[in-house]
Amino acid sequence: xxxxxxxxxxxxxxxxxxxxxxxxxxxxxxxxxxxxxxxxxxxxxxxxxxxxxxxxxxxxxxxxxxxxxxxxxxxxxxxxxxxxxxxxxxxxxxxxxxxxxxxxxxxxxxxxxxxxxxxxxxxxxxxxxxxxxxxxxxxxxxxxxxxxxxxxxxxxxxxxxxxxxxxxxxxxxxxxxxxxxxxxxxxxxxxxxxxxxxxxxxxxxxxxxxxxxxxxxxxxxxxxx
Ligand SMILES: [Zn+2]
Numbered sequence: 001x002x003x004x005x006x007x008x009x010x011x012x013x014x015x016x017x018x019x020x021x022x023x024x025x026x027x028x029x030x031x032x033x034x035x036x037x038x039x040x041x042x043x044x045x046x047x048x049x050x051x052x053x054x055x056x057x058x059x060x061x062x063x064x065x066x067x068x069x070x071x072x073x074x075x076x077x078x079x080x081x082x083x084x085x086x087x088x089x090x091x092x093x094x095x096x097x098x099x100x101x102x103x104x105x106x107x108x109x110x111x112x113x114x115x116x117x118x119x120x121x122x123x124x125x126x127x128x129x130x131x132x133x134x135x136x137x138x139x140x141x142x143x144x145x146x147x148x149x150x151x152x153x154x155x156x157x158x159x160x161x162x163x164x165x166x167x168x169x170x171x172x173x174x175x176x177x178x179x180x181x182x183x184x185x186x187x188x189x190x191x192x193x194x195x196x197x198x199x200x201x202x203x204x205x206x207x208x209x210x211x212x213x214x215x216x217x218x219x220x221x222x223x224x225x
Contacts, residue, residue, distance in 0.1 A: 004029055012038035051075045057132035059120075062096035063145035066153070068120050069094055071112035072132065079130050080111075086126050088113045117146070159224050166213035169206050171197060179211060 001019050006029055008014060016032060018025040037045060053074035060069040071093060072083055084090075093107040094114060115123045168174075175192035181204050182189050188204045190197050199207070 006032050006036075008032055008036050008038040008041070009034055010037050010041040012041060014038050047077075051077055055079060055130060055132045056135055057127050057130075058135040058137055060096050060137045061117075061142050061146055062094070062114070063142060063149045065096075065114075066116070066146070066150060067114040068117055068123075068138075069096055069112060069114050070123055070127070071110040072130075073110060074133070076111055082130055083111045086113075086123075156224055160221060163217060163220050166210055166217055169203070169210050171199060171203065172207065181207065 001017055002025075003015050003017055004025070005013065005015055009032070016028075018028055050073065055072065055076060056074040058071050058073065060071070061067070062069060070088075072088065076083060088111040090111055091109065093110045093112055095107065113123070171190065172192045176194070177190065177192045180190070181199070182191075185201055188199050188201065190199055190207070
């Protein structure tokens with residue numbers, strides 16, 4: 001590996017790091033000087049190319065996050081402020097789906113927003129005023145995966161909802177408590193929020209019962225998850 005000072009085809013100077021055989025390095029240098037653009041000119045060219053393309057709104061979905069990803073590409077420059085006003089962010093395209101998880105390249109910078117499936121229609125309606133070309137990347141496989149993931153999540157939700165949540169005794173509800181009951185029968189105290197609070201044996205039994213129920217509840221939830 002070595003560094004070389006070169007003059008790109010755009011006339012700007014820069015330094016490149018090259019590897020490999022001398023002949024390969026020489027070829028590479030020749031290419032940079034003949035056809036290569038400096039990073040700034042390369043970016044500017046890309047931007048100009050993008051601006052030539054029609055404004056496009058692409059729809060992707062992320063079944064695992066149960067979201068829809070909308071992003072604008074093409075000539076976004078002229079309508080940047082409107083896009084922003086519609087709640088889109090400028091940033092790396094969110095990873096999505098199986099391929100997203102496996103991607104090694106950094107995602108491109110785009111104007112994007114993620115919405116729930118239920119909000120897709122209104123988001124599309126809002127985008128209409130910009131008259132973008134529409135591209136739908138959602139495949140049949142995506143839809144099936146989306147539904148499968150949703151069904152599983154719903155099932156889990158239903159199971160969790162079916163488990164009775166223990167009722168917190170009033171003495172400790174909403175308070176910080178070290179879960180310790182002090183004293184003997186007929187003379188018991190607890191310290192919710194650090195305040196000494198005498199309790200009857202019956203109240204102590206209720207609180208202990210609640211602690212057991214809470215442990216069981218947590219365990220049941222953990223099993224579902
Ligand atoms: Zn340049």
